[in-house]
Amino acid sequence: MLDALLAPRCAGCDAPGEWLCLDCRDLCDPIRRGRLQAAAAFGGPLRRAIHRFKYDGERGLAAELGGLVAACVARDVARGVVLDVVVPAVLHVDRARVRGYDQAALLAAEVALRVGLPLRAPLRRIRAATPQVQLDRAARVANMRNAFVAEAGAARGLRVALIDDVATTGATLSAAAGALRDGGAREVRMYVVALDE
Ligand SMILES: [Zn+2]
Numbered sequence: 001m002l003d004a005l006l007a008p009r010c011a012g013c014d015a016p017g018e019w020l021c022l023d024c025r026d027l028c029d030p031i032r033r034g035r036l037q038a039a040a041a042f043g044g045p046l047r048r049a050i051h052r053f054k055y056d057g058e059r060g061l062a063a064e065l066g067g068l069v070a071a072c073v074a075r076d077v078a079r080g081v082v083l084d085v086v087v088p089a090v091l092h093v094d095r096a097r098v099r100g101y102d103q104a105a106l107l108a109a110e111v112a113l114r115v116g117l118p119l120r121a122p123l124r125r126i127r128a129a130t131p132q133v134q135l136d137r138a139a140r141v142a143n144m145r146n147a148f149v150a151e152a153g154a155a156r157g158l159r160v161a162l163i164d165d166v167a168t169t170g171a172t173l174s175a176a177a178g179a180l181r182d183g184g185a186r187e188v189r190m191y192v193v194a195l196d197e
Contacts, residue, residue, distance in 0.1 A: 008060055011052045012045020020049050020064035030072055035189050036173065037076070039068035042166055042196035050165060050194060054103050062103070065165070065193045066110025072191050073115050073161050082159055083189065085120045086112040089148075089164040089176040092125035107193070108163040117161065122154030122183060123176055137169050144171040150183030159187040167192045 009016050012024030028040035040046050053061040077083065088108035096102040105121065112119035126149050135143055160180055167173055167190070177188040 010045070011049035011058065011061055018064065019058065019060045020045070024049070025064070025068065028068055030075070031195050033170075033195070035177075036167060036170060036192070036195070037072045037190070038167060038192045038195035039065075039072055040194055042194035046194050054099075054165065057100065059101060059106060062106035062110050066107045067114060069107055069163060069191050069193055070111045070114035073111055073117075076189065077115065081189065083115075083117060083161045084158040085155075086115070086117050086161045086163060087120055087123060087155070087180065089162055089173060090121065090123050090125060092127070095125075104164050107165060111161065111163055111191070115161075120154065120158075122151040123148050123179060124151070137171075140169050140171040141174070144175040146175070147172070148176045148179035150179045150185075152183065154183060155180045156184030157186050158184075160185050160189070162188050162190045164190070164192050166194050166196055168196045 007016060008019045010018055010021040010024055012020060015021045024045035027044055028046060031038045031041060049061055049065060052058040053065060073083065086108050088104040090104055091102045109119055125147055127147065162173060162176055162180065164173055173190045177190060180188050
């Protein structure tokens with residue numbers, strides 16, 4: 001409601017008119033790491049945009065950032081990759097409640113809409129993990145293991161486009177993908193806004 005009343009400004013460069021302007025979007029260079037794809041490296045205007053999206057309540061950015069992720073999904077589909085559903089790597093419900101929204105869920109909804117795939121949410125975070133930023137790489141992987149569970153049968157036989165905002169070590173996405181495969185998913189491909197290597 002409030003979003004609609006506020007005139008959008010580019011999160012990257014403050015230009016009025018859009019939540020992320022064309023110039024800033026043009027700076028995005030997609031990255032592929034096996035089954036993981038990012039719309040860009042984590043930096044520059046995208047770093048600011050993601051920060052505003054996650055921490056400053058600027059939900060309007062879901063459309064722009066989701067559009068960048070959708071372009072990655074669409075490129076895969078164009079080269080013959082078959083996907084059945086879009087699934088968000090959801091936040092823990094407690095954290096989503098505090099923030100007021102779940103940024104992965106907003107992104108996934110936007111991707112599903114743009115690429116014309118059904119949106120499903122079979123994943124659940126089963127405990128609030130220690131904030132990953134406080135841990136080194138090995139500890140992050142251990143911290144995240146078993147952090148997700150998939151609703152029984154909900155992913156069975158499906159080829160999933162798993163969506164999140166940022167991949168750092170990939171521990172979160174690996175845990176989510178593992179839960180989906182445990183839930184019977186046939187294939188899981190991961191798509192994020194930014195890769196922070
Ligand atoms: Zn801009």
